[in-house]
Amino acid sequence: MRKYLFTCLLLFSLLACKNAHTSQKDVNVHDLPQIKDSGELVVLTLYSSTSYFNYRGQDMGFQYELSEQFAKSIGLKLRVEVAKNIPELVKKLKSGKGDMIAYSLPITKKMKDSLTYCGLEVITHQVVVQNNEGKTKPLKDVTELIGKDVYVKPGKYYDRLVNLDKELGGGIKIHKVTSDSITVENLITQVSEGKIQYTVCDNDLAKLNATYYPNIDIKLSVSFDQRASWAVRNDCPLLAKAANEWYKKNKTSPDYAASTKRYFELLKTTIHSPILSIEDGKISHYDKLFKKYSKEIDWDWRFLASLAYNESNFNPKAVSWAGARGLMQLMPATARSMGIAAGEEDVPEESVKAAVKYIASIDKSFSMIHNKKERRNFILAAYNAGQSHIYDAMALAEKFGKNKLVWYGNVEDYILLESNEEYFTDPVCKNGYFRGIETYNFVRDINDRYKVYKKKIKH
Template structure:
């Protein structure tokens, strides 16, 4: 029995034992004080905190690459504003609204139906897309061929036929409010069961498996899921087209304004059209889930995950960080070779491979072992100079890319110019980046001379940003 089935049976047990409450959804705002944090405070920090939901269109990892409709929109927004993104993932809408009010996040970047009044203290931005809500039901029994295998069940096409039906939806979602209104409109009851621990796509999966009869979701997401669950029907609308928007605090007027100004212009561009087609209309993109290298279904970053996990345990580094390094170095291609002669998954130079006893540099296990041992070697030599293990990771990564000598030089320069030699960001990284300038590589404290510093500077940033994405979606 799969995990979803097990959890669902637990919910059913609570339901039938009388311990599960069928909550109709109050629409009340979360009882959390609202902070004042607008664009000035965000710019001062240089960081905008965002929460999005983890599913097969909004945010996921495929073959080691962070992807998603919301992620790409967020990256475009960050480029527009010059802000750094701090992205977290939470599929619980009530928690997201609470975190928004408390200031733990600044933007809920998701497909939120923009109501005139949904929660107090929340404002919805310019819509990034439009969709309508549809009923998700089985067209035929999963695993059988042909629509006739529906076990004498008629598809619902008239909303009046929802009277007395039980529909499972994500807790706190706009679907709850719509179904409540629809119940009033048809003059009969609809049994609405809110599920707190399930995201929309998980409920769609339960319908496909026959564990529940009905759920509701946005039509654009529903049609994407038809590629994964061909036994479903999503042709019955239960709403008019709705605006899909991001949400911000109602007292973040300047943040809302800059989002709106950016979106109004960006939606007119070919770049926006490309992003929308990629995730909602492109059949090839929709079939990414058919492959194992997807964080939603396969749960793998690469073919080499078991080796990466085994070797990383020897170093006590998170395997997802090692995977991010390998992606950066070779895109998981074991035969990759750089212009400088580095080879294999972790792009070992021949002399480095020899030093660590790697006899076959293109053998994935040997290459990963050698790369991890090299990382550990660097870590040992930096331990006394950078005591903080989390901070030291950045120095180790830079050393892996450009050589530990250049990093030592940058640390000496940082100390000479009054910066902290034990801190990477805005301290040592500046001198790595500028070590190609005569002022710095000719400095008397510098031992290893010229260094083209842009590569190690961006190398550290990109690996750690990807690592954050891996932590968000990979166990």
């Protein structure tokens, strides 16, 4: 009898343990059904010009837009968590701090042991970036790199060039650019400006930068193709399946095509025209509006005109790659908050009136800068970049011993560095990657043009 009771107790204990183990296993499952119960899809990504960044207060980026499209397709809201680098990206995914990596993660055998690649898949390769202007014709074959000066950042680009040099028997003049203040995109800018002959980068980054610099050639490949994809944990087969089905169905959709066009095809620069009529003392057809509304912020109307010229080339129907509209190029959310009704973004007076209201609100945010002329530079920068990135640049300037209340030669230097990983991942930099060269040039261009307007156009 005792033996029978002991056997029953043992079987009961084993069954209880099994049930407990099963229950615990069920609790740990976090695949698509559990994600849908939570109401949001948490994606992990990195800050970069091709993945995720904030521009004028709006979240943007090719990878971000596609992950938002995917989340919407499965009825979920999107939440983004940013990692510092790829190893941290993978670590966060494995530890459950995100549901999916929405970044072009290189596909490797090692990674396949712990991750399931799914969703967006791209083919990347490295290309030579070269200037297509002037007498020198763009290189057509890698053998033509022999004897040429190529400037690259340390890492995969430098390593690939070293290997290519060996394959060709030597002769490529490889310059490793180790300065922390110079990024891959800075090197591309230098190629466009003719300061250096050649650099190397991934083709997607090259395509994006070609929309800023139409004078660069990016056709010459220097590496084999590398597949890259989004990824989930191996225990999320349903999420992986949904991502694969979405990508297969939507890679030819209008939304997908629009995102591709926005980042890799549409020119990011405005072609400008000269002053309307110096003889008649006119800058544009909208001078009366600039004169009327500039008084509300105590600006010279010619300065406001210079801003409008830089934004839209005085075209009230202009629409930027990022979705800014109208004469003063306000982003949709900003336009709404400043009182422009939907459908009235193209009305010149509504655009100028709202822009002046927006400038007044930015002015208050920089009240710590007492010099009016100096504060105006910060207002311009914030108008172009969004206030958050200017605050980051100010914090970086202060940390590294510059005057955070002075733009030229101080804060402007750090808005440039916000495209550099070492700086945009600094603890004082709260808003991540930003392509600061546009803002750097924006402030300088408007001030320089204003000086010309003052000389040529009577007040």
